[in-house]
Amino acid sequence: MNRLKIFLFLLGIGLFGMGCEGPDNSPKALVNVLLVDAPAKWDSVVVEIQGVEIDFVQSGRQGEIQKIWMPYEPAKKSINLTRLVNGNALTVSRKEFQLGQITAVTLKLGTSHALYQGDTRYPLTLPSDITDYSQDLKVDLEAGISYDLVLDFDLEKSIRVTQASPLKLAYNPTIQAYTSIGRSELNGIVFPTELKPAIYAISENDSLSTHTNSGGAFLFKLSPGRYTLYIDPKDNRFVADTLINVEVKSDQRTTLDRITLSRR
Known part of the structure; x- marks a missing residue:
């Protein structure tokens, strides 16, 4: 009986300790990842996006790079890039980060990509089935600040006509990453x-x-x-x-x- 009481007492202390753990109030920064388009002459270009992965070094942990996954949440992953002009941007993901430095960002694509010209659909094939496109990006995160990380998907550079008639295309996604600060x-x-x-x-x-x-x-x-x-x-x-x-x-x-x- 005494052992049972001791067990229940220790269990109560554990549950009490868990209940007393408050929310994480450590200083944080908000990171928003936005996609914009530098479109080409095509009627529309549809790409599949899975999300982004951020290389991050937390303050006090120099040299220890964390890979932070930020998924594109909607079930429909296909995006018409040609709509993202004149200041329109797609929010890929947002997440609170501990303080530290972002060192790189990787846009992770799916495999379904296509170009539409009039009523005709032209599939776009990723080179060597590569779906990850990385850019170095140095951003120091400070407490209480919201940071916009912008991925500029340059279709003018990404799609090249290799044959005019019938139309044949070479596709190599070209992406530039920058922060809107400055x-x-x-x-x-x-x-x-x-x-x-x-x-x-x-x-x-x-x-x-x-x-x-x-x-x-x-x-x-x-x-x-x-x-x-x-x-x-x-x-x-x-x-x-x-x-x-x-x-x-x-x-x-x-x-x-x-x-x-x-x-x-």
Whole structure:
């Protein structure tokens, strides 16, 4: 009987201790992973997304890299990338992190990818069945701050025409990762609006690209600096245009004057 009492007493202490454990109140940061598109000339491109994996080093644990899995939760994993223009972004996942440093991000894709032009579907085959696409990214997480990690899926660079007729394509997903902190917005409108030209923001040896939406509007999120903007109409009836020395200032939105492409 005494043994039973001792057992029950120890069990009660254990349960009491478990009940007294409060929530984890250690300082944290919120990490949002967003997907944006730098679309190509195609009507639509649909890709399958599983989620992202973050390489993370917690403060005080230098050299110990944790792999943090952030799944894309919806049951339907297929995303039409060409809708993600002019500031539209898809939230892939969000999660609270302990304080520390993010060192890399890996976008994990599924295997179902396709391009649509008119009523025709063209399957896109991943090279060597590779589904993981990683980018180094240094982000120091501080308490109470929300961080947007942006994955820019550049379709202009990802899809290459290897044969025009019949159409054959080479597909190699090209993704750039960055944090929105320290970036500024550059936006404008291109006429005629029905063209949906490709627009390139070029700085030194690097470039980002996007397209306009149905209203002719486009938006970049860029590091402060000076850029050359090249507008490719993707239509032989119109002449390409170039804007030189476009300044993007820190923590400001730069709105360009209306851009009108000339007919040949």
